[in-house]
Amino acid sequence: MLNFLRKGRPHELLIRIRSSFWFVPALIVIFAILLAFSLIELDQIYDDRLLARWPRLLANEAEGARGVLSAIAGSMATVAGVVFSITIVALSLTSSQYTSRVLRNFMRDRANQVVLGVFVGVWIYCLVVMRTISDDDEWKFVPSLAVLTAVILAIIASGFLIFFIHHISSTIQASEITASITRDTLRAVDRLFPDEIRNGSEMPEAHELQAGQRWYPILADAMGYIQGINAGSVLAFACERNTVVRMESKVGEFIAPGRPFASVAMEHPPDASTCRDLNRVVAVGIYRTIEQDPAFGIRQLVDIALKALSPSINDTTTAVSCIEHIAVILTRCAQRSMVSLRSYEGDTLRVIARRPDFAELVSLSFSQILESAEGNTEVLLRMLLALEQIAYGTCARQRLATLRLHVRQIEQAALRGLKADEALQRIRDSVKRTDAVLDLSESTKMLDCAPVSRP
Template sequence: MADRISSGALGKLAVSLRSSFWFLPGCIVLASIGLAVGLVTLDRQSGSGAGQRGEALWAVGADGARELMATIAGSMITVAGVVFSITIVALAQASTQYTSRVLRNFMRDRGNQVVLGVFLGVFAYCLCVMRTITGSEGEGFVPQVAVTSGLGLALVAVAFLVFFIHHVAASIQSGAIAHGIAADTLCTIDALFPDPLEGDDAVPAHEAGDGLHWHPVTASQMGYIERVDYEALLAFARERDVVVRMEASLGDFASPDLPIASIGTARAPGVGDLHRLAGMYAIDSYRTIEQDVAFGIRQLVDVALKALSPAINDSTTAVTSLDYLSLLLRRLAGRRVRPRPLRDAQGLRVLPAGPGFDRLLALAFDQILENAHGNTTVLLRLLRALDEVRGGTTSPARHRLLDARRAVVAEVARRTAPDSDARRRIEAQLAGAIAGDDTTGA
């Protein structure tokens, strides 16, 4: 049970908490309540909350302090509602203009979460301080330090509101969306594929685990594979003296009817082992980018496809997506993409599954090509992108793959060119000339 929780469920929980709209704001609210309690306690111990007004610059009576805290609390909860409404509008705009798969990027945005948490936190702070104010003018307890701090927090919240308006306006632009997706994907590439390519990255035949009897392991639920605990897979295989072969990759759809892995052993594994192995996969209703490079590419492709649709018809956004796709594929071109088999002193233990470079290349460019017929600007950028990716590797096999893809793009570009000027620019690009400004995204 502990292994299942530590591998599958905890990984899924970590991803869910990071992309939730309640966890970080909830932590900020709790911290604000703690701050209120601490400052009120300080006031009681220092005697600064005595009923007399004193000569302090910000000292107020009980009625004034109570009214001030109530005003700030009411304003903060109102502004929090406005912030939430603006966020929902931004999410709807992004879903309509780009793709619904970028919504979790907005939900994961720390700026949005912090702003919402600040307003809710100040609201909770003022409520906690207000209930400690007793008596009326000249009598009772007024926590002067806590009240003054509440006023300061309100001013800080106003600054956060200005930041939020600017942040939302900037974050819904196509360039910012593509940049954020690419930055997350590059981090995943560097984490998962740190090794440079040496020869071919296909799994050798002698490492395929032949000669074993394979027992399928089905998923515990339906959904997309978010994460896989490779260390837990290796530990399981070593403990049971078996070979584990992944049948599904990160991002693939899983269901209780289809195997996600197989156990290679001479004797049939127990039901407990099957459930334990299935628990090492985190499965949910959506994909995440933490271990899934293909999902980052998928998002950029979806943005480009939405831009090329007749309803949007925004070639510049499509070119922007191709700019970042070219960067990602160039980084991948020089790396070993297929995960290496895991082994120990006794030999092969885990055969991971993952898309090869050919599959990622097809994912990045094929659908865009299908929707770019006659669009000279996008076709020229596709040709340039393939040339840029080709320059990122010295592998003859990948050069042949890229050359074949370039020939297909060239054939489509020549066949669908709308006029003689478009054909001239296409031939110039194929000849190696520098592309014009109309192939550059903004």
């Protein structure tokens, strides 16, 4: 952990902590230990007065208190093992039924982490309290308040067990998995593309180098996926060296040592310290994360759809659900400006950061699914309906052209794969309806672009 802090990669550290299965349980265990010591101290100070006021609740013999704490500790340890086993089984089933890429969603699930932490925390609490019980003739001490709290915690933990069984049975359902991925992806889209598109064109501005400058590549010193880029640190780096940084790789792309991931505009080749400092502001890991990478959320939904359309599973309903959720994400993207992010120092351009392109996201969403669904009428119809829904959200000419291209591809796939006249006619009717919506959206193209209203 300290290694990440020294490297100046707090984003990567935050991702690892959030997705780890131990961090929240560790905090709960620490809280349980502090609670145990606090209640023991209160018992030592106020024991006589508390016993006199609530004798029925707090009166305990040393042997009876040990028995209660032993029973609670033993049952909590057993239940914690059961919870861990159920979680592992759920992870295995999810990986085989859907895709291994959604496992990190379960690892990041706060409910699973809290439930495991509660049972382990109550177990540790009982052990800490039990060791303070003494029935020696010279010094007798029974922490009555702490023992009563242990009973209350055991009752609360029983409620957590019921909640966990309900929660885990819900989270392994396809609808819940796709909805969870969609929510995370929409939050990433809102963070990455906060601005609404205001006109029908998104052509990035070209940057002209100053006299004597040229682009020099910065080579990566790590292997893995780009999980995040610290925009503030990149801007500070560019200002300090009076240069322009152009990111050649997007968040979510795989890089390897020796591969250029960025370029700097300088008069002379960058030295080793320059390359090292720029590498430090890029978080690289062995897996993709969704915080700055909405394409990864779409990738997960596509993988679930492909698994559902495989001959071994053949689950059209799940594939249709994935397409419906992809349509929600792309509709949000269609309304947002997705040009390359540019950061300035005053009026001076300092950073050019690549971001996902709308055409790339649409292709990622539909191309592979289309290859696996040529003969599936329901999936093809749902894809056309998704394109129609996305078309209502934009009037940008380039984006509408992208949607038209995929309508034509779906139409061609239907002609190749469908044999029944009724199915072909349904596809033709849907294509006409989608084309009409695209025409309507393009006809409303104005300087201040806004989504069209459904007729």
